Amino acid sequence: MSKNTFYVTTPIYYVNAKPHLGTLYSTLLADVLARWNRMKGADVFFLTGTDEHGQKIANQAAMAEMAPQQFVDQMIPPFHAAWERYHISYDHFIRTTDLSHKQTVSRWIEQLISKGDIYKARYEGWYCVPCETFIPLEKLGEEKASAACPSCQREVSRITEENYFFKLSAYQDRLLAFYDQHPDFIFPKERGNEIFSFVRSGLKDLSISRMSVDWGIPFPGDSEHTVYVWGDALMNYVSALGYLQTGPQAGDRFAKFWPADVQVMAKDIVKFHAVYFPAFLMAMGVQPARRLLVHGYLLVDNDKMSKSKGNVFDPVVLADSFGVDQIRFYLTRYMTTTQDGNVSVPDIMQRIESDLANALGNLLQRTASLALKQGAAQVVLPKQWSDASEKLRAQCGDMLAQFEKQMDGLQLSQAYASVWNFIAQVNAYFHEQEPWKLAKTDMQKFTQVIAASAQSLYAIAHVIAPVMPFKSRQLLAALGHTLVADKSVVWANQWNVACTLFVPKDPLFIRPEMPEWYQKPVDKAEESNKPTTEKDVAVVQSGEKATGGEYITIDTLAQVVLVAGTIKECEPVAKSKKILRMSVDLGAYGMRQILAGVAEFFTPEQLISKRATFVANLPPRPMLGLISEGMMLVAKDGNKMSLVSVDPDIADGTRLG
Ligand code: MSP
Helix, strand or coil: CCCCEEEEECCCEECCCCCCHHHHHHHHHHHHHHHHHHHCCCEEEEEEEEECCCHHHHHHHHHCCCCHHHHHHHHHHHHHHHHHHCCCCCCEEEECCCHHHHHHHHHHHHHHHHHCCEEEEEEEEEEECCCCEEEEHHHHCCCCCCEECCCCCCEEEEEEEEEEEECHHHHHHHHHHHHHHCCCCEECHHHHHHHHHHHHCCCCCEECEECCCCCCCEECCEEEEEECHHHHHHCHHHHCCCCCCCCCCCCHHHHHHCCCCEEEEEHHHHHHHHHHHHHHHHHCCCCCCCCEEEECCEEECCEECCHHHCCCCCHHHHHHHHCHHHHHHHHHHHCCCCCCEECCHHHHHHHHHHHHHHHHHHHHHHHHHHHHHCCCCECCCCCCCCHHHHHHHHHHHHHHHHHHHHHHCCCHHHHHHHHHHHHHHHHHHHHHHCHHHHHHHCHHHHHHHHHHHHHHHHHHHHHCCCCCHHHHHHHHHHCCCCCCCCHHHHHHCCCCCCCECCCCCCCCCCCCCCCCCCCCCCCHHHHHHCCCCHHHHHHHHHCCCCCCCCCCCHHHHHCCCEEEEEEEEEEECCCCCCCEEEEEECHHHCEEEEEECCCCCCCHHHHCCCEEEEECCCCCEEECCEEECCEECEEEECCEEEECCCCCCCCCCCECC
């Protein structure tokens, strides 16, 4: 029997600052998965929370002249408020200062001691307070008075303490066997490879207590120590389910939901979740989680967005300026789930305008207003669909199948790329059928186009529900439906749904306006292009440097998003001697289907694996019954053609300019 529960977790966040867009991102991906699995009928448990012990928090509380408990308590409301604002549908919010969590951690340590997995020894080495991580001497050397953390590059402190150690080294072989038996444990696989080689290179025992840190869970049997904050924190995933709790039904939830189906996190903390936590559980005879979804970092100007760098976006400010569902969509669709991606206000605005307002909002608006104008609000399903409609119906079926596969495979950005590819197909169908002309000539065909479009919108409304729960409902309301139906109903009733169209009073999406708070970043190229000498000024003013026409401004150029990409697949297109269809990896800009008129110059084999430059922000364009989602730049010289290549060490998705 297949398991019909789904347990998804986020990292628990340090409470040294309020949540930012990066912390929202992990929480949002978990929320999208939770909503999707609820739609599939699973009994879902979605956990998030806060990590409140340790030296970092203690230091911060001291700076704020507060007792640690008082300090952490006043940091919680911003988390609740941000998650509420973004409709994060968590079932439980755990705090590591919760009494039940502290009890679980103490009992866990007691049991490790009685099983012989813990011993006392001297730790001499480095400690990074921001990462709350021990760094062994061999990594940074003994002599130096100070050194930088290999992970966050901040200064580490040298410590010498009597500590309790967990026998991590004893679990090396069991961990390797576990990875072997569970090849899907870490997604994406590349992240797994880093972990496997780390474990294979030899595990050292892990210091599991701190002597000099008071703000933590007292170490059982030794009041001079507290439990190491990462040991404390990782156990939240099981303590939240009542693990090691006593009393009637205390263990029920744990029995029902563990092992977790998906644990979401960024790459900075994979080692803790893929090595230490599984070993902690193995020591207790408990199975590790099923899958880890390791997503990329949100970047600003190619730099990781982080509290310490002060380059964070406040999710609440973005929601005020652009709308909650819009930001949820932008992050899920445009940050390639497993890769780093830049966030910028112009990009957010452009995506909302092209993908939401134009591609989806206009489709609804045009379908509903045309139908109402002809008194055809009640959608009539035809006895037989035309060939063109039948094709669209098949595309809808393909999209639903692909969406499901990609969502279950944790490729969330890809799943929504499939949905928007289908939206482009519906728009192409609508455009080709010209229902506004049919309204005057052939009412039967007209009603069929409206029906096909409404059926497509009905399917779209459901697949967008996990990412845009409110817009999904608004879209369904415009089709005469009130509830997001169960996934199985939608998938089973494809193109067979009674709909009554109506034009919403407010459009589904509005074109965003540049928020007042937005400050355009200083354009380095523009700065360096400024004329500096009198001669330069004269040359620029006379237009002497202009060749082949008028000058454009640097702003005009900046509107074109040119990015490096790799051609992954390439094939001819039926009925065309000129066009090749390519699947192109544009890194943070996603996998794109791009059609290019290059078949007379290259064979598909010559193009596969080639690097080239692509325009990433053209609207999707129907061509030969397919959708082209970008343009490849080429240089054509008579009967010769060249791609515009980039060096191999420049990552896909890097912007040119
Ligand atoms: N408290 C630990 C986690 C303990 S889990 C048992 C911690 N907290 S944190 O507040 O620093 O949050 C780290 C997590 O926040 C990352 O792993 C990631 O999930 C998320 N992110 C923080 N900044 C981010 C980006 N710039 N981009 C994407 N995710 C980001 O580590």
